[in-house]
Amino acid sequence: MSYKNILSYKSEVEKELEKRLSAKNAPEILKKSMLYSLSAGGKRIRPCLMLEFYRCLGGEMNDILNFACAVEMIHTYSLIHDDLPCMDDDDLRRGKPSNHKVFGEDIALLAGDALLTFAFETACDINKSIKPERALKAVKYIADAAGLEKMVGGQVLDLQAENKQISIEELEQIQEGKTAALLKVNAYVACALANADEKTTKLFVEYCDFLGRAFQIRDDILDVIGDEENLGKPIGSDEQMNKNTYVSLLGLEKSQKLVEKLTNSAINAIKQATLDNENLCSLALKLAERKN
Secondary structure, three states: OOHHHHHOHHHHHHHHHHHHHHOOOOOHHHHHHHHHHHOOOOOOHHHHHHHHHHHHOOOOHHHHHHHHHHHHHHHHHHHHHHHOOOOOOOOEEOOEEOHHHHHOHHHHHHHHHHHHHHHHHHHOOOOOOOOHHHHHHHHHHHHHHHOOOOHHHHHHHHHHOOOOOOOHHHHHHHHHHHHHHHHHHHHHHHHHHHOOOHHHHHHHHHHHHHHHHHHHHHHHHHHHHOOHHHHOOOOOHHHHOOOOOHHHHHOHHHHHHHHHHHHHHHHHHHHHHOOOOHHHHHHHHHHHOOOO
């Protein structure tokens, strides 16, 4: 399986997301708003990572597809809320108008709420091959990653840091909650469901940690040197909004070197974790060089 095939899990995740949402008896405008953001593109890195980790541990994709979809729903809800005027006030997401620009702030807010709650309903719809005690552990990991100490807390710290100078350590704390937590949870969930040993779990989580930090720094770099058409949003928005980024604190050259260092660390961690590491090594390298 190549790098392309890791991300080919994407089509399976997208089919499952649409199938589950279509089956719900909810107001049509709400379902349209939810599906608008769920189907807006994106790499689906989070669910793809979870499914690949589980495959490396000897599992079958279909057994945990519900958990992969749950994490993607939570990620999508966070993007809808991030774009709202009370947060980042972004009009574009992946080259398309943000959810609230199409459906209004009220429906966008509720679509995010619905995706969050639907995520946990989906996660609890476990395959009979998954032991309930492992599923419960996995659901707790997801709740923790999405909650007040991690993703939500990171967003609060990000808001509090606006229009003031912060240290690199403070920026790392923000990104640890806002971005890294929902990447690392895919390792925790896959390992919990497969009953992986402590050493393997630790190394999978380290891979996600290094990968997530490199991904965020590459994002910051692309906001300066990227192409608007490729990115699907205007470049230079971080500077315009006076945001603290790795580039603003370290400069472009040091930021790029840090991406390379973190990518190598991710590869080293996954090589220690499993002999079946080619796909995850390729993914780390490709993400470090991405243009969007």
